Amino acid sequence: MKKKIIIVIIILFICLSGGLYLFGEITGNQNIATKCVEKINTMRFDQKLEKNVKAVENNKKPSVPKLSEMEVVDVMHKMANTKVIADKKWGFVKITKERIKNLKTIVSESNYKEKEKLLEILNKWEEGNFSEADKDHNFLWDKLGGTVGKAKGVLKEEQN
Incomplete structure (x- = not known):
């Protein structure tokens, strides 16, 4: 019985992935699956971040693994992507006051x-100063081993 359930879940996942791919091909928006995965990853990161913050505030050991420096650099890089001009950008995470505070x-x-x-x-x-977002991005991008997508400038407010 368990094998049947696992097989059904795998088949559903394959069908969903294929459906998202075909939808992207038909509509010309190949990034729809990528955006869905990115949203799920951001939600998971935020949950892990919140659990780590609560543990720090309560002076306890987190119930989830501590965030690595590279995890923090990666999410900050994706946040910086929302503010910079670059030929290629991989991943976007909305900059919020709560996320910055955490x-x-x-x-x-x-x-x-x-x-x-x-x-x-x-x-x-935190102060709303993104005037050096390109430099911030490139620092984070470099820490991640970036080779393509170096920031060339900061987006104007109306472009954000």
Whole structure:
């Protein structure tokens, strides 16, 4: 019985993935599946972030693994993608006050190698200062080993 359920789930996943792909081909929007996956990944990251923040605030060990420096750099890079001009961008995460606050809490309590630089960027963003978002992006992009998609400038407010 369990094997049948697993097989049905796999078949449904394949059909859903194929349907999203075909929908993208028909409508000319191949990024729909990518956007769905990105949204799910952002939700998972936010849940993990919130659990880590609650643990820090309660001076307890998190119930989920601590966020690695690369996880934080990756989400900050995706946040920076919303503010910069670049030929290619992979992933977008909306910049919110709550996300910035939570990231600052985690980074402040960390021993990350780039702790000071990450806090400097988050402090600017918290103040609504994105005038150096391209430099911030390129720092984060470089930490991720970026080779394509270097920021060439900052989007104007109306472009965001």
